[in-house]
Amino acid sequence: MNNGLNFRQLEETKARILLSRAAWKSSITVCGGTGCHAQGGTKIVQAFREEIKNQALDGSVELRTTGCHGFCEQGPIVVIHPEGIFYSRLKAEDVPEVVTETIVNNRIVERLLYTVPKKKHRIISEKDVPFYQKQKRVVFAHNGLIDPTDIRDYIALDGYQALVKTLQTMTPEDVIAEIKASGLRGRGGAGFPTGRKWESCRSAVSDTKYIICNADEGDPGAFMDRSLLEGNPHSVIEGMIIGGYAMGASAGYIYVRLEYPIAVKNVKIALQQAKEYRLLGESVLGSDFSFDIHVFQGAGAFVSGEETSLMASIEGRRAFPRPRPPFPTQAGLWGKPTSINNVETWANVPHIIARGADWYSSIGTQTSKGTKIFSLVGKINNTGLVEVPMGTTLREIIYDIGGGIKGRRKFKAVQTGGPSGGCIPEDMLDLPIDYETLAKAGSIMGSGGMIVMDTDTCMVDLARYFLNFTQEESCGKCIPCRIGTTQMVEILTRITEGKGEEGDIERLESLAKTIKTHALCGLGQTAPNPVLTTLRYFRHEYEAHINKKSCPAAVCRALVEYRVVPDRCTGCQRCVAACPTGAITGPRAKAHNLDPTKCIKCRACYQVCRRDAIAGDAIKIVPRREVTDA
Amino acid sequence: MVQSSGESRCPDDPYADIFSGFKGEYGDLIATLQMIQEKLGYISEESVKRISRFLRVSENEIFGVASFYRQFRFVESGKCIVKVCMGTACHVRGASNILDGFRRKLRIEPDQTTEDKLFTLETVNCVGACALGPIVVFGDEYRGQMLVKDVDETIEKIRTENEQEGGAIK
Numbered sequence: 089m090n091n092g093l094n095f096r097q098l099e100e101t102k103a104r105i106l107l108s109r110a111a112w113k114s115s116i117t118v119c120g121g122t123g124c125h126a127q128g129g130t131k132i133v134q135a136f137r138e139e140i141k142n143q144a145l146d147g148s149v150e151l152r153t154t155g156c157h158g159f160c161e162q163g164p165i166v167v168i169h170p171e172g173i174f175y176s177r178l179k180a181e182d183v184p185e186v187v188t189e190t191i192v193n194n195r196i197v198e199r200l201l202y203t204v205p206k207k208k209h210r211i212i213s214e215k216d217v218p219f220y221q222k223q224k225r226v227v228f229a230h231n232g233l234i235d236p237t238d239i240r241d242y243i244a245l246d247g248y249q250a251l252v253k254t255l256q257t258m259t260p261e262d263v264i265a266e267i268k269a270s271g272l273r274g275r276g277g278a279g280f281p282t283g284r285k286w287e288s289c290r291s292a293v294s295d296t297k298y299i300i301c302n303a304d305e306g307d308p309g310a311f312m313d314r315s316l317l318e319g320n321p322h323s324v325i326e327g328m329i330i331g332g333y334a335m336g337a338s339a340g341y342i343y344v345r346l347e348y349p350i351a352v353k354n355v356k357i358a359l360q361q362a363k364e365y366r367l368l369g370e371s372v373l374g375s376d377f378s379f380d381i382h383v384f385q386g387a388g389a390f391v392s393g394e395e396t397s398l399m400a401s402i403e404g405r406r407a408f409p410r411p412r413p414p415f416p417t418q419a420g421l422w423g424k425p426t427s428i429n430n431v432e433t434w435a436n437v438p439h440i441i442a443r444g445a446d447w448y449s450s451i452g453t454q455t456s457k458g459t460k461i462f463s464l465v466g467k468i469n470n471t472g473l474v475e476v477p478m479g480t481t482l483r484e485i486i487y488d489i490g491g492g493i494k495g496r497r498k499f500k501a502v503q504t505g506g507p508s509g510g511c512i513p514e515d516m517l518d519l520p521i522d523y524e525t526l527a528k529a530g531s532i533m534g535s536g537g538m539i540v541m542d543t544d545t546c547m548v549d550l551a552r553y554f555l556n557f558t559q560e561e562s563c564g565k566c567i568p569c570r571i572g573t574t575q576m577v578e579i580l581t582r583i584t585e586g587k588g589e590e591g592d593i594e595r596l597e598s599l600a601k602t603i604k605t606h607a608l609c610g611l612g613q614t615a616p617n618p619v620l621t622t623l624r625y626f627r628h629e630y631e632a633h634i635n636k637k638s639c640p641a642a643v644c645r646a647l648v649e650y651r652v653v654p655d656r657c658t659g660c661q662r663c664v665a666a667c668p669t670g671a672i673t674g675p676r677a678k679a680h681n682l683d684p685t686k687c688i689k690c691r692a693c694y695q696v697c698r699r700d701a702i703a704g705d706a707i708k709i710v711p712r713r714e715v716t717d718a
Numbered sequence: 719m720v721q722s723s724g725e726s727r728c729p730d731d732p733y734a735d736i737f738s739g740f741k742g743e744y745g746d747l748i749a750t751l752q753m754i755q756e757k758l759g760y761i762s763e764e765s766v767k768r769i770s771r772f773l774r775v776s777e778n779e780i781f782g783v784a785s786f787y788r789q790f791r792f793v794e795s796g797k798c799i800v801k802v803c804m805g806t807a808c809h810v811r812g813a814s815n816i817l818d819g820f821r822r823k824l825r826i827e828p829d830q831t832t833e834d835k836l837f838t839l840e841t842v843n844c845v846g847a848c849a850l851g852p853i854v855v856f857g858d859e860y861r862g863q864m865l866v867k868d869v870d871e872t873i874e875k876i877r878t879e880n881e882q883e884g885g886a887i888k
Contacts, residue, residue, distance in 0.1 A: 122845070122846060122847045122860070123847050123849050123850055123862075125860065126847050126850055126853070126860030126861070126862050127850070127862060160847070160849030160850060161849050163849075163850075305846070306843065306844075307844075308804070308805030308806045308807070308808075308809075308843050308844035308848075309805055309806035309807045309844065309848050310844075310846075310848075311844075311846035311847070311848055314846040315846075346788070346789050347842060347843070347844065347845050347846060348846060349858075384749075385749075385752065386787075387748050387751070387752065387787035387788070387789040387790065388787050388788030388789040389786065389787050389788060390843065401748065402745070403744070403745055404743075404744045404745040404746065404747035404748055404783070405747075405783060406782060406783050406786040407786065407787075463848055463849075465806075465807035465848040465849055465851065466806075466807050466810050466811070467810060467811070471807075471848070471849035471850075472849050503806065506806070537806065537848075539806045539807055539810060539848075541810055545810050550809075550810070553806070553809050554806075557843070561843075563786075666866070666867040668819075668822060668870070690815055690818060690819065690822070690866055691812060691815040691866050692815075692819075692865070692866035692867050695812075695865045695866055695867065696865070696867060
């Protein structure tokens with residue numbers, strides 16, 4: 089179809105694409121991210137396809153499956169352009185009405201619009217939704233507009249123009265100087281200045297150099313890298329080609345984690361198309377720079393997100409980290425100088441080149457420039473991906489964008505940085521977020537997971553969860569991590585089971601200190617952070633578990649009781665049906681009985697009762713101590 | 719599990735087909751294992767032997783690499799793999815109760831398969847659909863915002879569908 093392009097032809101291709109699309113009256117974009125996909129997105133696409141055919145609208149209406157729009161909570165999301173009409177939680181049955189009303193008759197289907205929780209008014213346009221209003225979308229700007237499997241969509245929105253600028257007007261040194269001046273820092277978590285890493289790789293002497301895109305997004309609760317690769321793979325690829333040119337690398341690898349099949353698929357398609365357009369391969373865009381990118385799919389190991397482990401994994405070995413120096417920029421993949429950067433870091437590069445370091449460094453704080461994408465999840469109303477300038481406060485993210493805490497509970501803490509991070513309490517909500525402030529609070533930026541917790545979350549249980557995670561994922565190479573985390577899990581488990589002893593907190597602190605200072609790699613060194621921050625801000629919860637054998641948040645199973653509140657119970661029998669052990673009994677319309685000897689605390693009754701208007705919130709989980717006191 | 723061997727060049731030997739896409743270098747080890755698991759369902763002793771001959775790497779070493787990663791299975795899995803997401807967002811929304819629900823309903827522990835070979839229960843660190851937690855993936859279908867009572871219902875539904883379709887999942 090195409091013999092490849094040179095600089096001028098890319099410009100012409102763009103003009104041709106735009107012209108061919110001028111005939112479209114409307115463009116229906118359906119979010120194809122994993123979130124919307126999980127909520128039936130593919131059925132929506134199918135329904136639109138059929139309806140467009142039924143109503144003979146083929147030539148004038150475009151149907152496009154796009155990358156993630158970020159507002160996963162409201163999925164499946166459909167936005168109709170050019171008006172930008174935002175329909176949320178769409179069902180396949182709604183599709184014929186949308187086509188007839190909105191596409192043909194230019195009318196809005198009121199009932200499908202998004203309604204702001206607790207306020208009644210409906211919002212028509214995507215840009216007016218409060219979730220998006222306070223965001224500043226740079227890296228994410230085009231995610232909801234383009235079909236990731238069609239390179240023409242990316243080119244039509246000025247895609248690969250930064251690469252043209254690079255190859256036509258900049259030397260490799262210019263590119264590195266620009267990245268350095270922008271103040272871009274690694275988005276994978278540690279925040280190392282990207283320009284300095286590139287410079288180090290550039291100055292290493294070797295016949296072969298590699299660059300790697302780290303898409304082994306292992307932090308549970310973070311999914312921005314997945315979303316970028318799935319939704320806008322060309323932005324990452326363009327960044328990598330520019331980086332390859334700057335560092336003098338001949339090949340790049342994208343290391344994608346096992347759990348992201350759609351990302352792998354879309355990246356492979358994107359690479360194929362980039363090759364067809366001669367954006368990759370021999371003499372990129374007709375220049376004398378040659379560069380290729382390969383995809384490597386991880387096999388499921390958290391530690392392979394660590395750079396030296398990741399390289400071992402690509403080489404076909406066990407993902408064991410190794411001590412540094414030598415740093416990968418000196419001796420990396422197969423012993424060659426290698427620069428490893430995170431997905432989001434790569435995706436920032438084309439924007440910096442296209443719009444300049446001055447523009448980029450005008451966003452953010454003194455030490456942290458640009459925007460950052462966070463995955464806002466947990467006990468919050470508007471879950472999804474948000475992109476904000478560095479320096480935005482936690483309060484703005486959680487309340488203005490996130491819409492506050494779900495239901496009637498109150499905010500307790502926010503966890504950032506995944507298993508290497510920590511929990512930040514309510515009195516620090518006005519903290520402007522950047523690498524330094526988060527570190528000072530005992531947490532880290534990490535890859536951008538932000539898990540919001542309400543008063544129903546037990547901090548000891550959470551610390552146990554994270555330590556259990558790192559213990560299971562510890563590769564076992566060094567003793568502090570392998571034995572240390574196991575010991576910490578044992579102590580934490582004992583505490584959550586009501587078997588905590590005096591001195592346990594001190595033992596945890598001592599182990600944490602040893603692991604932090606002696607573990608070989610980042611996984612081990614940061615593993616104790618969740619325990620240390622929860623001890624720092626929520627020590628009283630540990631003490632309650634140990635001294636009073638009580639779980640204040642009523643989470644730890646051994647320390648709670650389930651009860652029926654008789655004057656709330658309507659006797660609707662839903663919990664009776666849900667109980668797997670027959671612990672709840674009682675006739676219809678009379679308050680039910682819960683036999684604690686049969687109760688296995690599986691939460692089934694609590695969930696049906698709590699979410700149900702008829703049942704009336706009559707099942708309570710209470711700390712055991714309260715029960716014995718009563 | 720094995721793809722229709724009608725068109726393949728060596729109908730009796732799936733390995734020849736799998737290996738034909740590789741150069742036979744050490745760096746192919748993980749990708750080879752992945753391909754075998756995809757085509758044959760799991761890594762058997764025979765698989766390890768064949769890779770050993772193909773890449774000229776000891777069986778011991780292959781097993782060492784394969785057992786390091788979560789992805790690789792050494793026994794045949796059930797028809798429907800149930801993956802319970804244990805990510806942080808799912809955890810704070812009660813994923814452990816969901817996992818317990820499956821344990822109870824299927825009477826197996828994670829990484830085990832039911833006697834009728836219909837279900838394999840697995841946990842996964844995070845599937846990256848955190849906004850919808852707790853999440854469970856059945857085969858390749860995602861189910862978000864699971865409740866404990868949904869566990870029994872979904873399992874029963876898949877069982878019935880399986881019986882109706884004469885044993886084929888989906």
